[in-house]
Amino acid sequence: MSDETRPKTQITDLAGRNVAANVRRIREAHGWSTYDLARKLKEAGRPISPSAVAKVEREERRVDAGDLVALSVVLNVNPSALLLPRDDSPTTIVDLMPGKHTDGGEVRMTASRLWEWADGEVQLFSAPKAEDDFQAQREFIQNARPPRRGLREMEALLRQYRLKDEEGHTDGPSVD
Incomplete structure (x- = not known):
């Protein structure tokens, strides 16, 4: 199939639309053209042509995980700054x-x-029942956070539940 007959990609998901808008916004805030951004991406080891950068910004090209990281590094923002509204x-x-x-x-x-x-x-979703909330939060920390951060966050979670127990709230498990 030639390029002329290939249907244009149109990004319809929220994250893709956010990436498009945020790449353009941040690139322009730096005062860079699409050529400047493409050159910086190439220098960083993730070549994306100026026309491909323009397609990203027009919501006509998907950004894979490697592109997202490279764009984040070159634009000097965290990936969330590109993915989210x-x-x-x-x-x-x-x-x-x-x-x-x-x-x-x-x-x-x-x-x-x-x-x-x-x-x-x-965590994105809370537990449906309050008594399951501690377990859900513990699992979130265990699965979503690196061990050192997770340990600090687990300690904070335990302190939070201990304070609830001391205040007479019984909607969570005992942590003693």
Whole structure:
């Protein structure tokens, strides 16, 4: 199939649209052209042509994980700054994915919660029952955080539940 007959890629997912807008915004904030960004990516060892950079910004080219890391490094931002909307308002609702979560619910949340999740501060979904919340938070820390950070965060989680117990709340497990 020639390039002339190949249908154009059109990015429709939230993350892809965010990457497109954020790459353009940050590139322009640096005062760089698409040629400048492409040159810097090539120098960094991840060549992406100027036309491919323009396609990313027009939502006509997908960015894979390696591209995302390279763009983040060259633009000097964390990957979340490219993946997420610029908004972190607690009142803005974000549809993270078009489908359903495994529990059947919508995959939507406030922009503020989305940033907290992306920064590794909270799990995306809370446990449905309060008594399961400690276990869910423990599993999140164990699976999503590196061991050293996880240990510090687990200690903080235990302190939080210990304080609840001392205040007479019985909605969580005993940590003694």
